[in-house]
Every structure is written in C-alpha cells, then in structure tokens.
Amino acid sequence: MAAAGDVPDGRQPTAPYLDALVAYGFRGVTRFHVPGHKGGPGADPGLLHAIGESAFRLDVPQDTAGIDVGPSPTPYELAEQLAAEAYGARRSWFLTNGATQGNHALCLALAPLGTAVVLQRNAHASMIDGLVLSGGLPAFVSPEYDRELGLAHGVTPEAVAAALARTPGAAAVFVVSPTYYGIAADVAELARVAHDAGAALVVDQAWGPHFGFHGGVPQSALALGADAVLTSTHKIVGSLAQSAMLHVARDGLIDPDRIARAIRLVRSTSPSSLLLASLDGARRQLAVHGEALLSETIAAAARTRTAIDAVPGCSVVGEELVGAPGAAASDPLRIVIDVRGTGCSGYEVAAALKAAYDIHPELATQATLVLVLGAAQPVGALERFAHDFAETIARVARPGAREAILPPPAELQQQLAVAPRDAFLGAAEVVEVDAAVGRVSCEAIAGYPPGIPALLPGERVTAEVVAYLRELVASGARLHGASDPTFETINVLRSDPAAR
C-alpha cells in the first residue's frame, strides 16, 4: 500500500459505504421509498437487461438508515474519512457532479461576490461558470505556451507572483496541474508565492487523481503545499463517470466548513449511491493496490513509448519538456505523440486509427495524439496499440508536408470590463462578430485545440481575437462555449458599462 497520505492503519482495505449499500441492496428490503424502479422490478426491462439488476438494487436514496443515517460516523462519513486519510487531507468530499461541481463550490466558498482572485487563464470552463455563480473577480495569469507543439503548459511562479502584485488582497490563486497533456506545474513554488501574498492555493488536479500513489508519478499537490485540491477520480482511477473528490489540506489556509457549506449549495438532495459507492471502491483500490497497479501500467507505458518512438516521424513528448517554464513534472500515464514528422495532422492519424482499428484516443490536435491511460490500464491493449499505430502510420504518412500551427494572439491577457457574472447574466444581444468589436462579450469562447479561451464573459471583443477565432474555425478547430459554432454571430452586453 502507498497512500498519498501514508497512513497504513488497516482501514484502507475496507469500503464502508460500498459494503453498507450492498447489505441494504441485497437483503430484500421492502422499498416504499424513491427511486420508482423499486430496486429493479419497476424498471424498463430493456434497461434492466442492459445495466443489470445489481445496479438497480444498489440505487438507494440519500438518508437511508445504516448507510448515511445513524450513529456517527456513518458508513458514508467513514468513507469520506478514509478518502481524506488516503489523500493526506484534513477533509475530503465525494462529488457526484464531477470536478465541475468542485470548481463551482470552490468559487462560491473562496471567491464570493466582489472578491478578487488570481486565475489561470485556461482554467476549465467550470471555473468561469463558478465565478458566474459566485460573483468573484478574476485577475488572469497566462499559462506557458509551447509554440512548437501548439499546447499550453502550467503557469510559472513568477507569472503568479506578478498577477498577485497586480491584485492586492487576492483571496486565492486557482491553477491547473497537471494539464490535459500530463504536465505538472511547480506546485511547491506556487504555494510559496501564493502564501507569501496571503492567498490560498487551489489546484485543479482533475487529471491527477493518482498523483502521490507511486514514486513514478508526480507528487500530489496537497503534499506540495496546496490548500485545496480537486481530483476527477473517474478520469484515471476506476470510479464511475461524473464522480470526483475535493480535498482540503490539513494545515492550510482554507476552513473546511466554508467548503462544506458551498458544496451543499451545488449538490442534489438525491446524489447517486452508485457514484458514491464507486468513489469508495476506487479509493480502496488506489490506496491498497495503487502502487502495484501503477507499477504495471508505468512499465507497459514505457515499453509502448519506446515502440512509438521507433515509428518513423513520431516521438512521444513528455519527460523532455520537464524543466521548460510551466513544466515541473510529467505524468507517465499520458502518452502524447508528436506526429508532425509523418506529414499528417493528429486529426488525420486519429481518424485512420479509428477507421482501421476502432481505436479512440482521448484527444487529437494538429501536432499530437493524446492517449490517457488508467491507473490499472489493461496492458494487452497498450501492447497492441504499438502494432496498430505503426501499421497505420506506415500506411498514411506523407513526410515532407507540414501545416503551420496557429498561435493564439500574443495578448490573451485582456482586462475584464465587467465581472463574468454581470456579463453572463446581463441583458444580451446577438450581433455579427465584426460589429461586436469593442463590445463586452457575454460568452466564453475557446478553440480546441489549444483550449485556451480567446474570450471570456466580461472581456471586450477585439479585432485580433475575432481574426484568431475566424482562422481557428477555418482550420477545422472546434469552438467551445460559442453560441454560434460557425462564429458569425456572438452575444454581447446590450448596454456598455463604460457608457453608463
């Protein structure tokens, strides 16, 4: 066992919530309570066949005696305590609306109405949405951008220090680590810089729920001094989609009661017991067997990397980026393949893999293909990928040709004209994008790739941003968040705050 919190007290091999749910689900209780499927008999037969009777029997409502009601600690409370112990946190919460719910709660708790915070510019959309809910005022800090590969790394401590200097009284600094590409920021230094300014450091570690559970993966942000950390358990560890955890540090700057209050606000009164049980089980698996499972996955990933590197025109990027600004460590569970040398784009290679082998990578960009491995990745599929990939490249490569990557506008650090909340909730009108220049955007628009928002609610639309987004659309990129994906029209504030 190698829990990030390192507390081998014998309780980690238990899964109290899962066990209590199983006891209730299979002992033949008479259900005069919700949900209406009554443990299966009331369900549509086709659905029952598809997901199985067990899933229905275990789909039990909140406030059930012996599960989350009864003498404290209830099995539910115990399960969250065990998660906190495994992650080395003071307190952990199970989330049933993903890391998205965690970001909303963090904004409500730490960035309430009118409160200044520092925010990584390419934070997940749920952060901006959280600020729309809370009314906090972000000062943006740009991530480091790798022009060669066309992808963003983390933020540097220097950039955060500068943002804090521009934002006196900032209550918190929100950063993302690791990135979608598995690159971790220098969290220890970021924590020092934030704490020197009296601000809490919050790390969106959605892509690193396994960090700290093996010597070969980056350390967890909690161990490096972050005050709150979000882990999207479903992304890498084996819990069900939509389940995640939020952790608050043992000796940090954040009062867990504030977080608990905010979580209640963004939580259903009928959280899925299946999702909660999956978190309890995933925590057990990670804490008890994580080190061994990760060893197997990391070794298989290394073999696959070597095989991919041997394919003409391809190389795996990750470790050699470490040391570049915004890149302090890399996650071996992310295989980022630079395919530029094949003359094909990542999109083309992804399409060819899908057509021939039914292989579905997590992400393709112009320059890369990204594979996400699970903590307990099936090794056979990885070994097979090396073969299928090599065959595909041999078939589709056309060395020589290479399209230039479109860099985002240099000044993606616009200043907000109004708070994101006021722009999102304000009276809007739809205008042609050319007529929108100079107006205040009500939308967040990011091109994928590279995933850095070009426009956020509350920012003025500039001619440069319009030109950039137009070019992105023309190059085949998708615009996330845009009300009009063709980018012919956009929602702007009807009345300009400067004119009031």
Ligand SMILES: Cc1ncc(COP(=O)(O)O)c(C=O)c1O
């Ligand atoms: C950095 C980051 N944070 C938060 C989220 C939201 O996670 P979830 O899908 O679990 O709600 C994502 C989703 O991709 C993400 O990439």
